[in-house]
Amino acid sequence: MHNTFIIISYLITSTTLKARYQKRSLAVLMHGIFYERRFIMAIYDPKSLCADEFINDEEIRETLKYAEENKNNVALIDSILQKARPRKTETGCVCSGLTHREASVLLACDIPEKIEEMYKIAEEIKLAFYGNRIVIFAPLYLSNYCVNGCLYCPYHLKNKHIPRKKLNQEEVRAEVIALQDMGHKRLAIEAGEDPKNNPIEYILDCIKTIYGVHHKNGDIRRVNVNIAATTVENYRKLKEAGIGTYILFQETYHKESYLRLHPTGPKHDYNYHTEAMDRAMEGGIDDVGLGVLFGLELYKYEFAGLIMHAEHLEAVHGVGPHTISVPRVKKADDIDPEEFDNGISDEIFAKITACIRLAVPYTGMIISTRETQAVREKLLRLGVSQVSGGSRTSVGGYAEKERPHDTEQFDVSDQRSLDEVVRWLMENDHVPSFCTACYREGRTGDRFMSLCKSGQILNCCHPNALMTLAEYLEDYASPETKKIGYEMIERELKKIPKDKVREIAARNIEQIRSSNRRDFRF
Numbered sequence: 001m002h003n004t005f006i007i008i009s010y011l012i013t014s015t016t017l018k019a020r021y022q023k024r025s026l027a028v029l030m031h032g033i034f035y036e037r038r039f040i041m042a043i044y045d046p047k048s049l050c051a052d053e054f055i056n057d058e059e060i061r062e063t064l065k066y067a068e069e070n071k072n073n074v075a076l077i078d079s080i081l082q083k084a085r086p087r088k089t090e091t092g093c094v095c096s097g098l099t100h101r102e103a104s105v106l107l108a109c110d111i112p113e114k115i116e117e118m119y120k121i122a123e124e125i126k127l128a129f130y131g132n133r134i135v136i137f138a139p140l141y142l143s144n145y146c147v148n149g150c151l152y153c154p155y156h157l158k159n160k161h162i163p164r165k166k167l168n169q170e171e172v173r174a175e176v177i178a179l180q181d182m183g184h185k186r187l188a189i190e191a192g193e194d195p196k197n198n199p200i201e202y203i204l205d206c207i208k209t210i211y212g213v214h215h216k217n218g219d220i221r222r223v224n225v226n227i228a229a230t231t232v233e234n235y236r237k238l239k240e241a242g243i244g245t246y247i248l249f250q251e252t253y254h255k256e257s258y259l260r261l262h263p264t265g266p267k268h269d270y271n272y273h274t275e276a277m278d279r280a281m282e283g284g285i286d287d288v289g290l291g292v293l294f295g296l297e298l299y300k301y302e303f304a305g306l307i308m309h310a311e312h313l314e315a316v317h318g319v320g321p322h323t324i325s326v327p328r329v330k331k332a333d334d335i336d337p338e339e340f341d342n343g344i345s346d347e348i349f350a351k352i353t354a355c356i357r358l359a360v361p362y363t364g365m366i367i368s369t370r371e372t373q374a375v376r377e378k379l380l381r382l383g384v385s386q387v388s389g390g391s392r393t394s395v396g397g398y399a400e401k402e403r404p405h406d407t408e409q410f411d412v413s414d415q416r417s418l419d420e421v422v423r424w425l426m427e428n429d430h431v432p433s434f435c436t437a438c439y440r441e442g443r444t445g446d447r448f449m450s451l452c453k454s455g456q457i458l459n460c461c462h463p464n465a466l467m468t469l470a471e472y473l474e475d476y477a478s479p480e481t482k483k484i485g486y487e488m489i490e491r492e493l494k495k496i497p498k499d500k501v502r503e504i505a506a507r508n509i510e511q512i513r514s515s516n517r518r519d520f521r522f
């Protein structure tokens with residue numbers, strides 16, 4: 001039986017991607033037959049399309065053992081840190097990234113000077129590939145109907161005291177207008193899994209509505225989608241609807257815990273959930289966003305699983321995750337974070353963030369308003385490149401004058417307005433960016449990565465960030481934010497290396513200030 005399994009694994013993984021997809025049906029067939037045995041004896045293979053093989057429990061345990069044995073091995077740690085550093089090339093800057101084993105050694109290391117060095121390198125990488133820009137977005141909750149039983153989420157089916165709500169298209173419009181009036185250009189839509197209340201047609205209608213709203217000078221230029229794992233056919237429909245990133249949090253990579261934390265509903269199927277990004281990519285979606293919910297399982301296990309997932313995407317599809325989110329379990333209706341005994345301190349959280357930055361240097365990192373201003377401030381220095389701002393996590397929350405709490409998915413720790421977040425970023429020398437140019441110019445997947453590596457970031461992202469910031473300042477900012485913003489734009493324009501690009505950017509910003517012309521981009 002063992003040999004048969006090895007042969008099947010080999011057949012599934014040893015050919016080109018196209019052939020691999022064809023052979024996938026064989027894997028699915030065998031999955032039923034060998035399920036019990038495979039749970040015990042799956043063999044690690046980053047190129048496999050089977051979750052038990054690319055997120056392999058035995059490999060993670062071996063990794064954690066190796067990391068524990070080497071956590072004080074200074075020579076090894078120094079060599080890993082050396083490998084992680086960004087290196088200048090003739091055309092730009094490159095970074096090797098780290099394997100899950102190397103990154104796990106750093107995460108296990110408790111030597112204070114080495115941790116400081118990790119933080120320093122994380123900041124260097126962030127500046128090399130993202131500069132001092134921070135992309136801003138907001139979540140938009142469409143529906144909290146859900147048929148799943150996730151133990152950490154207030155929308156779970158058995159929660160009978162949370163009001164259930166689903167926006168109709170008029171209400172979606174009202175939410176989008178409220179978001180545009182704040183200054184948002186990029187949204188992440190969220191909905192529970194419920195084939196009856198939230199079928200794919202409903203999600204597609206909402207996307208169409210969102211892109212169709214043009215209120216005053218506002219528009220939403222990129223809709224990222226955070227919905228349950230689905231079929232290749234549905235991912236294709238999402239791609240055709242023009243979504244940006246498809247985001248799906250793994251929650252936990254630990255299979256036994258996953259099954260316990262998701263006792264009922266379609267999400268209970270660990271393999272179907274974990275293999276979702278492969279189906280999304282098969283459906284034509286180039287940009288996918290990973291994430292785990294820290295606090296559910298031991299963080300070292302989750303970390304290794306997360307990096308292995310990134311390695312798997314790179315190995316199979318030739319492009320890693322577009323983003324990684326780092327949420328922690330938070331208080332919510334019917335949910336007490338104290339019930340999850342794997343909570344992590346702010347210090348460990350910072351170390352995880354820095355180690356992710358070192359391991360996957362080209363991947364955007366997202367921190368939401370789940371975290372306080374102080375935590376966000378620290379993580380921004382360690383590699384985070386995107387933040388949400390002015391968020392409301394209830395269904396229909398933006399159109400309400402006062403922040404509603406009845407349908408919130410989690411308590412928002414950072415409750416500042418978008419204007420306050422924008423000003424705070426600038427006061428900390430980060431350029432708030434509302435740029436969506438790559439998506440609009442078709443620079444997704446590996447084309448986006450090439451931009452990252454080409455050294456053209458300062459000639460492309462930087463002017464785009466400044467032009468979109470000027471739009472924000474002109475249309476939505478308070479007088480104080482506007483003043484700080486234009487001072488920053490004047491300083492930052494000087495950093496654009498190419499004279500021609502600098503002149504065009506300055507001219508466009510002048511037009512934004514003196515007219516209603518918008519949406520300039522490189």
Ligand code: SF4
Binds near residue numbers: 148155156157228
């Ligand atoms: S985490 Fe998602 S799938 Fe689970 S109960 Fe909440 S909304 Fe539903």
Ligand code: SF4
Binds near residue numbers: 438439460464
């Ligand atoms: S140009 Fe592309 S990579 Fe650069 S900030 Fe804009 S969207 Fe991001």
